[in-house]
Amino acid sequence: AQSVTQLGSHVSVSEGALVLLRCNYSSSVPPYLFWYVQYPNQGLQLLLKYTSAATLVKGINGFEAEFKKSETSFHLTKPSAHMSDAAEYFCAVRGFGGTSYGKLTFGQGTILTVHP
């Protein structure tokens, strides 16, 4: 079974500081990994995805993530935080095989707070 663990349910940074949100996965097959963002009272929006093409993945709004197989990690980073980045972030892994291609397993989420 696949699983995702997000380290830290809350992360607080100052505006302009580095954002680092941690995600570790467990998968018996090469994983497809995703980061989603949820702004208050909204649905989920895809930030970026890893599909085995390149280990460093660039997404929207200046975010990027690096896939590290040896560490089973897929951490999300942004060099300089903006107030508008305040949201909840979810890491997810896609299922494998048959109908499981439609299955996404999410981490518990990390709430990012940005201070002025």
Add this chain to the structure above:
Amino acid sequence: EAQVTQNPRYLITVTGKKLTVTCSQNMNHEYMSWYRQDPGLGLRQIYYSMNVEVTDKGDVPEGYKVSRKEKRNFPLILESPSPNQTSLYFCASSGQGYYEQYFGPGTRLTVT
């Protein structure tokens, strides 16, 4: 505009009164899913569907039913809702390829 729609967006009901939350997508996607979101637990998949008439249980299917009679629609049915089903529900769809999922705006359900 490509989108996933859900109705209603907000629903307050009483224990045992059957309800249906509708979900529709206009992207001709094969896969559709239902999730519930609870604080501290992230999103958990309830049911998913690979195509018309093909559905499978997710991680928390108890107390829910689904059907996929048309490709664009995937309703979630609670035949006898209970207070522990109070939650925020999301429908999602995805197509062939990398299967990234597109989410609806959510339905906030309260069962008293």
